[in-house]
Amino acid sequence: AQSVAQPEDQVNVAEGNPLTVKCTYSVSGNPYLFWYVQYPNRGLQFLLKYITGDNLVKGSYGFEAEFNKSQTSFHLKKPSALVSDSALYFCAVRDRESGNTPLVFGKGTRLSVIA
Amino acid sequence: GAVVSQHPSRVICKSGTSVKIECRSLDFQATTMFWYRQFPKQSLMLMATSNEGSKATYEQGVEKDKFLINHASLTLSTLTVTSAHPEDSSFYICSARVQRGRTDTQYFGPGTRLTVL
Numbered sequence: 752a753q754s755v756a757q758p759e760d761q762v763n764v765a766e767g768n769p770l771t772v773k774c775t776y777s778v779s780g781n782p783y784l785f786w787y788v789q790y791p792n793r794g795l796q797f798l799l800k801y802i803t804g805d806n807l808v809k810g811s812y813g814f815e816a817e818f819n820k821s822q823t824s825f826h827l828k829k830p831s832a833l834v835s836d837s838a839l840y841f842c843a844v845r846d847r848e849s850g851n852t853p854l855v856f857g858k859g860t861r862l863s864v865i866a
Numbered sequence: 867g868a869v870v871s872q873h874p875s876r877v878i879c880k881s882g883t884s885v886k887i888e889c890r891s892l893d894f895q896a897t898t899m900f901w902y903r904q905f906p907k908q909s910l911m912l913m914a915t916s917n918e919g920s921k922a923t924y925e926q927g928v929e930k931d932k933f934l935i936n937h938a939s940l941t942l943s944t945l946t947v948t949s950a951h952p953e954d955s956s957f958y959i960c961s962a963r964v965q966r967g968r969t970d971t972q973y974f975g976p977g978t979r980l981t982v983l
Contacts, residue, residue, distance in 0.1 A: 787974070794872070794959055794976035795910075841909065853900045853961070854972050858909040 753778050755844050757857035764832045765865050772827040772860045774816075774842030781847040784825040785854060786816055789839045798840075801825060802847075812836070832864045869893055870962050872975035879950055880983055887945045887978045889960030895940035896962035900972065901933075904957040916943045950982040 754777045764770045776782055783802055787795040799810025806818045816827045825842060839861050843854040869892040879885050889899060897918050902910040914935050916922045922935035932954075934946040943962075947954055959977045 785971075794870075795974040797971065797973065800971060853912055853915060853963075855912075856910045 753844055753846055753852070753855040755842050755855055755857035757840075757842055757860045759860050760858075761861045761863065763863045763865060766834055767831050770829050770832040770836070770862065770864070772840050772842075772862060774825045774827065774857060775823050776825060776842070776844040777823065778844055778846040782825075783845045783847050784816075784818060785843040785845075786810065786814070786825075786827050787841045787843065789841065789859075791838075795841065798827070832862075834864045834866050837862055837864045870960065870973050870975040872958075872960055872978050874978060875976060876979045876981075878981045878983065881951055882949055884946055884948045885950055885980060887947075887958055887960075887980075889943045889945070889962070889975050891941045891962045891973075894962070894964055896943075896964065897940060898963040899937060899943040900961040900963070901935060901943075901945050902959045902961065904959060904977075910959060913945075947980065950980070952982045955980055955982045 756775045758773055785800045786798040788798055789795050798814050799808050801808045801818045809815045814829050816825050818825050839859050841859050842857040845854050871890045873888045877885055899916045901913045903913050904910050912925050913928045914922045914924045916935050916937040918937045918940050924930045932948055937943040957977050957979050960975045961972045963972050
């Protein structure tokens, strides 16, 4: 079975400071990992994904995430937060060898960037 | 990136009526589409997996006779909420799966907010 844990319901950070949104996962095989962002009353926007290769993945809007197999983590990071980054962030996982199964999502972390 | 549209974006209906939500992949063909439901301040809950030309596969606890899914073509899937009740009020999001070579990504529609009075 696949699962995702986002241990923080809320992350607060001052504008200009680095931000981290945590995610750990569990799959039986090798993972595909994703980060999505959701703004109020909007659908999900794709930020970045890890499929294979380089453990550091760079995505949209200056975000990046590092795949750590030993810690089964895929934390989302940004060097300098913007107020406009305030949104709900979802980590998702899919077992690479699981055929036609959909993504499984974490419960989400609300990021609040304070000016 | 791939674009997925949903229509309508917002719908208000009376209890007992049926509501149809359309999900379209605009610039690609999607053999598989997924329907999710999101409650306020909660994560996305997978409702069903829809494959073009075949019956949808529903997750445990989701009533297939209440949430009718039709994946008539490679670019269109519909979700019909039959005999809607206030507890069906939610944010419904569809997703289309794209497989190109070694990459495999789900793209999401903007969502449909259903309010049942």
